[in-house]
Amino acid sequence: MIQSSFTERNLRILFPLPAIIFVALLMIFPILYTLFLSFTNWNLTSGTDFSFVGFDSYVRVLTEPRFLHALGRTFLFTFFAVLIEGFLGVAIALILNRAFVGKGTAKLLLLLPLVATPVAVGIVFNLFFDPTIGLANFMLKSVGLPQGLWVSSASSVIPALIIVDVWQWTPMITLIVLAGLAGLSEEPVEAARVDGASEWQILRYVTIPMVMPVILTATILRLIDALKTFDIIFAMTGGGPGYASETLNIMGFKYSFEYFRIGQSSVILVILFFVVFGCSLGIMKLRASSEI
Amino acid sequence: MKNKLISTILFYTLVIGIALLVLFPFLWMLSSSFKTQVDIISWPPKFIFSPTLQNYQKVFEEQDFLQYFLNSTIIGTVAVGLSLILGLPAAYSISRFAQKKLAVFILLARLMPGISFLMPWYIIFSRMNLMDSYTALILSHMLIALPIVVWIMTTYFGTIPREMEESAMVDGATRQYAFLAIILPLSGPGIITATTLSFIFSWNNFMFSQVLSMEKTKTLPIAVYNFVSYAEVDWGGVMAAAVAIMTPAIILTMIFQKYVVKGLTMGAVKG
Numbered sequence: 001m002i003q004s005s006f007t008e009r010n011l012r013i014l015f016p017l018p019a020i021i022f023v024a025l026l027m028i029f030p031i032l033y034t035l036f037l038s039f040t041n042w043n044l045t046s047g048t049d050f051s052f053v054g055f056d057s058y059v060r061v062l063t064e065p066r067f068l069h070a071l072g073r074t075f076l077f078t079f080f081a082v083l084i085e086g087f088l089g090v091a092i093a094l095i096l097n098r099a100f101v102g103k104g105t106a107k108l109l110l111l112l113p114l115v116a117t118p119v120a121v122g123i124v125f126n127l128f129f130d131p132t133i134g135l136a137n138f139m140l141k142s143v144g145l146p147q148g149l150w151v152s153s154a155s156s157v158i159p160a161l162i163i164v165d166v167w168q169w170t171p172m173i174t175l176i177v178l179a180g181l182a183g184l185s186e187e188p189v190e191a192a193r194v195d196g197a198s199e200w201q202i203l204r205y206v207t208i209p210m211v212m213p214v215i216l217t218a219t220i221l222r223l224i225d226a227l228k229t230f231d232i233i234f235a236m237t238g239g240g241p242g243y244a245s246e247t248l249n250i251m252g253f254k255y256s257f258e259y260f261r262i263g264q265s266s267v268i269l270v271i272l273f274f275v276v277f278g279c280s281l282g283i284m285k286l287r288a289s290s291e292i
Numbered sequence: 293m294k295n296k297l298i299s300t301i302l303f304y305t306l307v308i309g310i311a312l313l314v315l316f317p318f319l320w321m322l323s324s325s326f327k328t329q330v331d332i333i334s335w336p337p338k339f340i341f342s343p344t345l346q347n348y349q350k351v352f353e354e355q356d357f358l359q360y361f362l363n364s365t366i367i368g369t370v371a372v373g374l375s376l377i378l379g380l381p382a383a384y385s386i387s388r389f390a391q392k393k394l395a396v397f398i399l400l401a402r403l404m405p406g407i408s409f410l411m412p413w414y415i416i417f418s419r420m421n422l423m424d425s426y427t428a429l430i431l432s433h434m435l436i437a438l439p440i441v442v443w444i445m446t447t448y449f450g451t452i453p454r455e456m457e458e459s460a461m462v463d464g465a466t467r468q469y470a471f472l473a474i475i476l477p478l479s480g481p482g483i484i485t486a487t488t489l490s491f492i493f494s495w496n497n498f499m500f501s502q503v504l505s506m507e508k509t510k511t512l513p514i515a516v517y518n519f520v521s522y523a524e525v526d527w528g529g530v531m532a533a534a535v536a537i538m539t540p541a542i543i544l545t546m547i548f549q550k551y552v553v554k555g556l557t558m559g560a561v562k563g
Binding site: 005007008011012015016018019020022023026027029030031033034037044092095096100102106107108109110111112113114115116117118119120121123124125126127128132133134135138167171172175176178179224227228230231234235249252253256257262265266269270272273276277280 | 303304306307310311313314315317318320321324332333334335336337377378379381382384385386388389391394397398400401403404405406407408409410411412413414415416431432434435438442466467468471492495496498499503512513516517520527530531533534537538541542544545546549552553556557
């Protein structure tokens with residue numbers, strides 16, 4: 001038997017090693033550093049000196065109403081955005097799930113919002129929502145509805161941002177569900193049809209249950225990204241008016257790069273990390289248990 | 293067959309309605325980019341107007357747009373290239389040796405909030421005098437590209453039968469040789485998917501570049517964002533800039549449509 005070389009015997013370590021080192025240096029180490037900093041009172045504006053204050057920064061952040069509002073707002077935004085995207089995305093997928101002239105074009109159009117630069121999308125929607133010159137109010141006016149202030153008012157800014165998120169990411173769910181539908185076997189549907197089931201019954205009791213694992217995975221993937229939504233909020237409102245659209249990500253960004261309160265910003269980032277990490281663990285458990 | 297006709301008409305009405313909802317921001321952006329400021333701020337909004345190129349002229353002449361364009365291209369290309377070099381062997385190993393934990397470890401970079409590494413990077417890169425350097429920007433964008441490469445290529449390598457490299461190994465080739473000479477040449481479609489998708493995500497990235505870049509390495513999304521803060525009311529210029537930034541990603545998507553769809557839906561749908 002030929003003695004295999006060192007490289008070959010250790011391939012399973014050597015091949016992924018550069019990627020592992022890279023991720024460890026650029027992700028794991030910085031996250032641990034953030035965790036470390038969250039126990040300090042470091043404020044960059046007053047130099048490089050800092051001291052350990054235990055859980056002091058945690059107490060300060062957690063008792064800050066601004067933080068609690070941002071936390072709640074993050075969940076509120078995510079919940080409604082993903083709920084709407086899930087329903088619309090699945091509905092559109094079910095509509096498009098047949099052979100028709102122009103299906104290729106329809107799928108290409110669905111891709112466009114997904115690859116459009118989010119910052120630019122936000123700015124375009126700012127013009128669209130502009131209370132005095134925007135198309136949104138013009139459309140409302142022409143059908144006789146009262147006009148809105150959209151992102152300029154604290155009470156309508158979150159729904160307006162949700163509209164933008166729904167516009168950009170609903171196609172993601174649609175495309176994933178369409179791919180899932182394309183992979184389904186025809187037999188159960190045929191069998192149900194032979195047994196005299198109506199189209200609605202087939203949809204309700206055969207097609208949707210079969211594609212449910214894909215819908216769930218698509219929704220949860222979207223949920224993880226929605227929790228981290230940054231670009232459109234930052235570009236459209238910067239968290240305003242006041243703090244009315246400030247989510248955890250935006251608040252963490254401001255504490256880090258506008259106020260330079262590193263100790264407290266680290267606490268916000270650690271909490272955001274665990275919120276996202278918890279949801280990610282959820283998705284992996286779900287994927288493992290449903291064997292998708 | 294009257295019912296059939298009605299349902300066909302209803303169906304196409306729905307499809308066209310969906311298409312219009314998807315398209316209207318693009319159309320509004322495009323038409324506004326050819327409007328004069330007077331036309332843009334007129335009420336009610338003008339749907340018929342005499343188009344002008346002055347917004348594009350302004351963007352490309354007054355702003356250093358070509359430099360930003362170049363920066364985005366350099367950072368995206370190098371970050372994706374290096375991510376392929378790191379990611380392809382890693383994905384091969386994950387796929388062939390079923391290293392699930394390792395896959396999760398690398399994919400965490402895709403799932404975790406970028407800002408939880410960005411803040412420490414800011415401190416570390418400042419100390420190393422790497423702020424506003426291509427090095428810092430490329431490293432940060434690699435953390436966007438690498439998980440995408442690994443995610444897509446692990447799935448792709450899984451579809452290539454093991455017999456492909458095993459028969460070569462029986463003939464005396466080493467596994468690393470078989471990977472380079474047999475597996476990689478078979479992986480064209482997967483590599484195209486991974487490259488296109490990770491380049492687009494790097495191209496569109498805002499948060500990392502906003503913090504780590506200044507004048508020298510400024511990328512397009514930052515330029516577009518600054519355009520708004522400098523010139524709050526110059527909507528025509530902003531819309532022209534938005535068109536300019538979206539066009540390359542949209543062209544890439546049109547060319548590689550099949551691959552982009554595959555890449556975006558992979559993982560949620562097995563196969």
